[in-house]
Amino acid sequence: MSIWMIIVVVAYLCIIGYLGFRGYKTTKSATDYMLGGRQVHPYVMAMSYGATFISTSAIVGFGGAAGVFGMGLLWLTVMNILIGIFIAFWVFGGRTRKMGLRLDAHTFPELLGRRFQSKFIQGAAAVIIFMFIPLYASAVLTGAVKYISSQLSMDYNTALFIFSVIIALYVIMGGIKGVMYTDALQGTIMLFGMLALLILTYTKLGGVTAAHQSLTDMAHLVPAKLQAGGHQGWTSMPKFGAPLWWVLVSTIIMGVGIGVLAQPQLAVRYMTVKSGKELNRAIPIGGVFIMMMTGVAFIVGALANVHFQQTVGKVAIVAAKGDVEAIIPMYLQSAMPEWFSILFMLTLISAAMSTLSSQFHVMGTSLGRDLVEESMGRKQKGGGVLATRAGVLLGILISVYLSYIMELKFGKTGTAIVARGTAIFFGLCACAFLPMYVGALWSRGITKAAAIAGLLSGSLSSLFWIMFVQEKASTALLVCSKLFGTRSLAIQLVDGKEVFAKTGPMVWAFVDPLIIGLPIAIVATVLVSLFTKKTAAAHLDFCMGKKK
Amino acid sequence: MLGIEDPWVVSAYYLCIFSALFCLIWGIIKWNKDDPETEPGEEIRRWAEEENRVEEEL
Numbered sequence: 258m259s260i261w262m263i264i265v266v267v268a269y270l271c272i273i274g275y276l277g278f279r280g281y282k283t284t285k286s287a288t289d290y291m292l293g294g295r296q297v298h299p300y301v302m303a304m305s306y307g308a309t310f311i312s313t314s315a316i317v318g319f320g321g322a323a324g325v326f327g328m329g330l331l332w333l334t335v336m337n338i339l340i341g342i343f344i345a346f347w348v349f350g351g352r353t354r355k356m357g358l359r360l361d362a363h364t365f366p367e368l369l370g371r372r373f374q375s376k377f378i379q380g381a382a383a384v385i386i387f388m389f390i391p392l393y394a395s396a397v398l399t400g401a402v403k404y405i406s407s408q409l410s411m412d413y414n415t416a417l418f419i420f421s422v423i424i425a426l427y428v429i430m431g432g433i434k435g436v437m438y439t440d441a442l443q444g445t446i447m448l449f450g451m452l453a454l455l456i457l458t459y460t461k462l463g464g465v466t467a468a469h470q471s472l473t474d475m476a477h478l479v480p481a482k483l484q485a486g487g488h489q490g491w492t493s494m495p496k497f498g499a500p501l502w503w504v505l506v507s508t509i510i511m512g513v514g515i516g517v518l519a520q521p522q523l524a525v526r527y528m529t530v531k532s533g534k535e536l537n538r539a540i541p542i543g544g545v546f547i548m549m550m551t552g553v554a555f556i557v558g559a560l561a562n563v564h565f566q567q568t569v570g571k572v573a574i575v576a577a578k579g580d581v582e583a584i585i586p587m588y589l590q591s592a593m594p595e596w597f598s599i600l601f602m603l604t605l606i607s608a609a610m611s612t613l614s615s616q617f618h619v620m621g622t623s624l625g626r627d628l629v630e631e632s633m634g635r636k637q638k639g640g641g642v643l644a645t646r647a648g649v650l651l652g653i654l655i656s657v658y659l660s661y662i663m664e665l666k667f668g669k670t671g672t673a674i675v676a677r678g679t680a681i682f683f684g685l686c687a688c689a690f691l692p693m694y695v696g697a698l699w700s701r702g703i704t705k706a707a708a709i710a711g712l713l714s715g716s717l718s719s720l721f722w723i724m725f726v727q728e729k730a731s732t733a734l735l736v737c738s739k740l741f742g743t744r745s746l747a748i749q750l751v752d753g754k755e756v757f758a759k760t761g762p763m764v765w766a767f768v769d770p771l772i773i774g775l776p777i778a779i780v781a782t783v784l785v786s787l788f789t790k791k792t793a794a795a796h797l798d799f800c801m802g803k804k805k
Numbered sequence: 806m807l808g809i810e811d812p813w814v815v816s817a818y819y820l821c822i823f824s825a826l827f828c829l830i831w832g833i834i835k836w837n838k839d840d841p842e843t844e845p846g847e848e849i850r851r852w853a854e855e856e857n858r859v860e861e862e863l
Contacts, residue, residue: 328809335821472808473809493814494811534837548822548825
């Protein structure tokens with residue numbers, strides 16, 4: 258570790274501390290703590306949304322996945338920009354902001370609860386968030402702390418402790434303002450880090466076309482196991498309907514691409530700005546930011562194959578000894594100049610901190626505001642902020658405990674469970690909240706009972722799929738193998754060989770929970786709406802802003 | 806094109822750039838446009854008054 262690295266990290270932490278303190282000084286009310294007083298600048302909002310969305314795993318994990326799957330992952334970037342930014346801000350953002358204001362909603366569960374006049378919805382949504390977001394947070398936390406401890410030559414537990422305490426301080430004290438101000442700075446650092454990575458990579462490999470051409474020419478080097486799964490080279494999509502095609506299209510492109518719309522920690526950000534103007538201004542900032550994050554990570558991840566082939570005569574996944582997450586760090590270490598490692602370390606710390614701070618904040622508001630204060634009706638003077646702060650602290654403790662204990666107690670199995678955290682949370686949120694959220698914003702026909710039916714059927718069906726069918730998750734979670742003796746109900750053992758259940762092009766074990774849970778939740782929501790009591794017209798007019 | 810043969814992957818590469826450009830142009834055109842159906846100024850004022858009242862009551 259060089260002296261420069263220490264100086265830069267200390268300076269960085271001082272600035273983060275100052276921004277957290279600024280958030281603390283300007284937080285006076287519950288709305289300040291949860292929504293930044295609804296006066297947040299569009300640059301801060303867009304960068305905070307983007308930086309929260311993009312965690313270390315989006316760069317290292319998904320960048321590594323691009324090293325395996327190739328540039329087909331760029332479809333996820335297209336989805337991220339068009340759905341995750343444009344549709345999210347323009348279509349969902351405007352309506353969410355206005356409805357949130359009319360209903361005086363402070364959190365995503367509160368918006369849904371008040372729109373459907375149901376404390377149960379607010380409480381159940383909060384429970385889902387509070388139960389599952391720690392797994393997502395500990396996935397991000399574990400990844401980040403591993404990287405920091407290796408870069409700064411620190412012990413894992415010491416790094417975990419210091420890193421968590423720093424985030425805890427500015428989230429608990431500064432509330433959403435502390436979170437969003439630091440996010441904006443962290444997003445800016447990430448932007449520069451990824452821009453430098455793109456330029457350096459293309460320059461090193463002889464320019465854009467030459468670099469891609471070298472990768473195209475490597476198609477015959479795809480490992481046999483990947484070829485059997487449908488891999489056709491790093492600049493081609495996998496064979497239609499093959500297992501790898503399903504993983505790429507259903508889990509990576511659709512699962513994450515659509516799942517982003519119903520993420521509570523992101524949706525709450527629309528309510529932090531003053532008017533529709535700010536949302537419009539946030540679109541170009543967010544669009545360019547996301548292109549520079551996932552787009553660059555996927556291009557560089559795929560091109561790492563060319564670098565490793567030229568230097569060690571192996572493709573990326575072989576050079577990384579089968580560890581997908583090691584591809585990007587190994588590439589940086591062997592291909593990038595030393596000064597870049599400092600910039601990139603800050604980029605990754607920023608990516609992790611910005612995602613974690615928002616996860617902790619949303620855990621706190623779910624527990625403090627939605628569950629204790631609203632659902633259980635325990636309102637006290639100044640209690641909103643206090644209960645939320647206590648919720649943040651509890652959420653942090655659970656996540657840190659998970660990051661600490663999973664590896665210590667369960668070794669590799671623990672790490673595998675935590676690594677699935679991001680995908681599990683994204684899929685679950687989309688199935689549980691998306692139909693109800695769309696219904697809340699646009700439909701007068703979706704009833705309270707239907708919203709509850711969608712919430713329950715979506716979350717239960719996706720949880721079932723995660724625990725028992727989707728091979729990657731069910732293998733990691735171990736419940737299926739304990740109960741049924743197979744790692745997935747869609748895999749049968751025939752003469753000691755695994756056979757994957759298929760129906761037409763669907764290889765069930767590789768189908769993402771979203772592809773199953775979301776249609777079930779949509780059908781349940783629509784069907785129950787047909788047979789249950791309609792919401793009062795006056796309430797709908799109020800929610801939708803119709804003037805009498 | 807661009808050293809990539811699969812049209813699906815080339816399209817994704819170009820679409821990334823075009824969709825980001827689209828967001829950029831959209832933002833520039835709509836920079837000062839607010840949502841026409843509501844008067845947010847008025848709503849924010851009403852909400853702020855309500856917020857102050859609740860805070861005082863507490």
